Amino acid sequence: MPETTGGSSPIPFSRTYIYGNEIDFIQKTIETGRLSGPGPQSEACERQIRETVSAPWAAVVPSCTAALEMAALLIGLAPGDEVIMPSFTFVSTATSVVLRGAIPVFADIDPVTLNLCPDAAAAAITPRTKAIFVVHYAGVVADMDRLGKLATEHGLAIVEDAAQAYGAKRGGRPAGSYGAAAGFSFHGTKNIGAGEGGALVVNDPALVERAAILRDKGTDRGKFLRGEVDAYSWQDVGSSQIVSELTAAFLHAQLLQADAIRSERLALWQGYQDALREAEGAGHFTLPHPPADAEHNGHIFFLMLPDASARRDLSAHLARNGITASPHYVPLHTAPAGRRFGRTSGSLTMTDRAGECLLRLPLWNGLGDDLHRVTGAVLSWCADRRAAA
Ligand SMILES: Cc1ncc(COP(=O)(O)O)c(C=O)c1O
Known part of the structure; x- marks a missing residue:
């Protein structure tokens, strides 16, 4: 299906920002x-x-x-x-x-x-x-x-x-x-x-x-x-x-x-948290919850979807709205070279889950108010799912 962006410019997943000199x-x-x-x-x-x-x-x-x-x-x-x-x-x-x-x-x-x-x-x-x-x-x-x-x-x-x-x-x-x-x-x-x-x-x-x-x-x-x-x-x-x-x-x-870059990213990261907390409460996904003593740098904002099909569905919905969201790693133990050169220890249940269900939302310096377009699109997907249930 062709992507539609509702007349707005596409929102890439990431972008290098010129910040100073x-x-x-x-x-x-x-x-x-x-x-x-x-x-x-x-x-x-x-x-x-x-x-x-x-x-x-x-x-x-x-x-x-x-x-x-x-x-x-x-x-x-x-x-x-x-x-x-x-x-x-x-x-x-x-x-x-x-x-x-x-x-x-x-x-x-x-x-x-x-x-x-x-x-x-x-x-x-x-x-x-x-x-x-x-x-x-x-x-x-x-x-x-x-x-x-x-x-x-x-x-x-x-x-x-x-x-x-x-x-x-x-x-x-x-x-x-x-x-x-x-x-x-x-x-x-x-x-x-x-x-x-x-x-x-x-x-x-x-x-x-x-x-x-x-x-x-x-x-x-x-x-x-x-x-x-x-x-x-x-x-x-x-x-x-x-x-x-x-x-x-x-x-x-x-x-x-570096400090200004981190502050801006943390504000965007918090913007996602605030806008999506209710949807997390309704069970659509879980949000990141860093430990209280972790002063993170706002590098990634991810959603953990209930399963691979929900991730595919949300990703396609965002793409139709001109928004690029991105899964992350294919776990190394499942990749051809990982099987050849490495080995596993114990079960890798959480690793497999992150490989299948994690979706990263656009997060870059300069994203600005476009963050609301992203959260709006995520919330409209949640509403569609609720209506279809
Ligand atoms: C966890 C981790 N390690 C290493 C790298 C490799 O970094 P570089 O592209 O600078 O070699 C990346 C890049 O995405 C990464 O996420």
Whole structure:
């Protein structure tokens, strides 16, 4: 059926917003005549990230995927090691581990936060477990008190996949500050976006020097640039995980607006909550309910529908109204490569449910009053369902 938008413009699922000095910073960077990184723009981003995360070391890298791959190398994952992680996550959480020959062990998620369930993680530990890769879904920091305790008790490393969690905290402590290392994403769909981009944060001081070398083709070029050695040379394995100063300039401008970006998103997130609470009470879906001590960043607003057919139906209804809503992950344990490279631990009931029933509503800076068009369309679907029942 052709989509109708009632004469209004379509509402995309996500959109990168120009929030401050992006164009100005890019212009000034071009004028310096030096676009390769790392340079002053990357360094400014890194200062900002270190401050936000309270971390000793951060590097701007091309993606969160790159950051996770570096983290997997840094914690010394080796073939046959097992890494516990959620299956309801993006592929990079698992591919970063699989690239080292390690085995993702998928454990179920908590029904409220959709983050790795500490009990399921505990049950997944074997003598071969080396690490836990924790995801902070929707910018809600996972239960790091319990997961951290579990890791300490069993001598496991923690890596945070904080792709969605820049600027989020739990109990006052920032996402990205818990693990030996953490990855953030600045992909265009994230709260702070540079088209493509990410950051690696390293909290374990013993890993910092090696992180800088891995990032820069296995060399100690950083020391050379700081005047600490006369020439730089090949020191270790490595790759080129550096971004252009043009990307860093855009990112820098966005990072400077991080608080304003988060406040606007939280207001939109709350707008959805307020408008849809009654429909939740009537049983049409459930809304997100982050724990009271989670200071999330408004990255995602999702509805959990009663079943896959209701999700399909609502999604089609929104599309007819010119609104793009989006499911999220196909659980990794059900995907061809997930079955080939990983294994499950226990039942993944909540993971399967999130894979089938979760629908994300448009949420981006600049959405503004169009939020009411979205909630209006959701509520008209609820009314149709009530009438048909
Ligand atoms: C949980 C999670 N991890 C990793 C990534 C990958 O981020 P990037 O695109 O920056 O590599 C994403 C991207 O959506 C994500 O949601």
